[in-house]
Amino acid sequence: MSKIISLIALALFVTSCDENKIIYVAPMLANCDSNSEQKCMQIKENKEDEWTLFNNEIEGFEYQEGSVYKLEVTVSKVKNSTGDTSGLKYKLSKLIYKEPVEDKIEAAQGLSGAWKVASMLGMDSLTVQPTLTFKEGKVSGNAGCNNYSAGYTVNYDSISIGLAMATKMYCTHMNIEKAFFDCLQKAAYFKIKDGYLHLYSDQSEELLSSFPEN
Numbered sequence: 180m181s182k183i184i185s186l187i188a189l190a191l192f193v194t195s196c197d198e199n200k201i202i203y204v205a206p207m208l209a210n211c212d213s214n215s216e217q218k219c220m221q222i223k224e225n226k227e228d229e230w231t232l233f234n235n236e237i238e239g240f241e242y243q244e245g246s247v248y249k250l251e252v253t254v255s256k257v258k259n260s261t262g263d264t265s266g267l268k269y270k271l272s273k274l275i276y277k278e279p280v281e282d283k284i285e286a287a288q289g290l291s292g293a294w295k296v297a298s299m300l301g302m303d304s305l306t307v308q309p310t311l312t313f314k315e316g317k318v319s320g321n322a323g324c325n326n327y328s329a330g331y332t333v334n335y336d337s338i339s340i341g342l343a344m345a346t347k348m349y350c351t352h353m354n355i356e357k358a359f360f361d362c363l364q365k366a367a368y369f370k371i372k373d374g375y376l377h378l379y380s381d382q383s384e385e386l387l388s389s390f391p392e393n
Contacts (some may be wrong), residue, residue, distance in 0.1 A: 186328060193299070197287070198253070199251060199253055200224065200253075201249065202224055202306070203250075205247065211232060220237075226368055227368050230334075237270065240252075240271040247277075251273040252272055253269070258284075290371070293311070299358055300387065302354075311376075324327050325348050325356065327345035338369050338378070367381040
């Protein structure tokens with residue numbers, strides 16, 4: 180009897196170790212390592228994270244290149260796992276969405292062009308409106324006083340903006356310029372909604388919104 184109780188307790192313990200997670204799956208495979216042509220999926224747990232190699236399988240998930248997936252998965256520990264796996268078993272609980280990669284490419288292309296800031300984190304109103312022009316990996320414009328330029332990279336809807344180089348004039352509204360540069364440095368991803376460009380931090384906090392300048 181005590182043996183049965185122990186087995187039940189063990190089963191309950193193993194079940195309690197299961198964890199539900201939300202993960203994103205990249206639209207393309209990548210080499211599992213630099214010395215192999217074997218392909219692996221790429222995943223991340225937050226939209227603003229970088230893709231990481233996933234040398235495992237997701238039970239019940241049929242992957243096709245060309246789409247970004249958002250999944251709910253159950254993760255459980257595997258007894259006596261081999262060195263080829265992480266010691267974790269992934270099982271699909273729910274397919275939340277599947278988006279063709281073309282949608283993300285269109286979003287990245289929609290970033291190109293000139294924008295004027297309409298609102299910005301920490302500013303109740305803007306007496307001057309900074310501008311942004313995205314073109315060929317460079318963002319430039321006027322920060323409210325000085326002209327500036329910075330490099331940027333886009334990975335689907337994720338964005339990283341480098342340190343801006345700017346002219347050295349002084350104006351009465353330097354607080355707007357400082358807030359603007361802070362927003363650029365914190366930008367982690369973007370959305371284009373209803374014709375407006377929105378930049379967000381890695382905490383999903385809206386940093387600024389802007390409208391097409393032309």
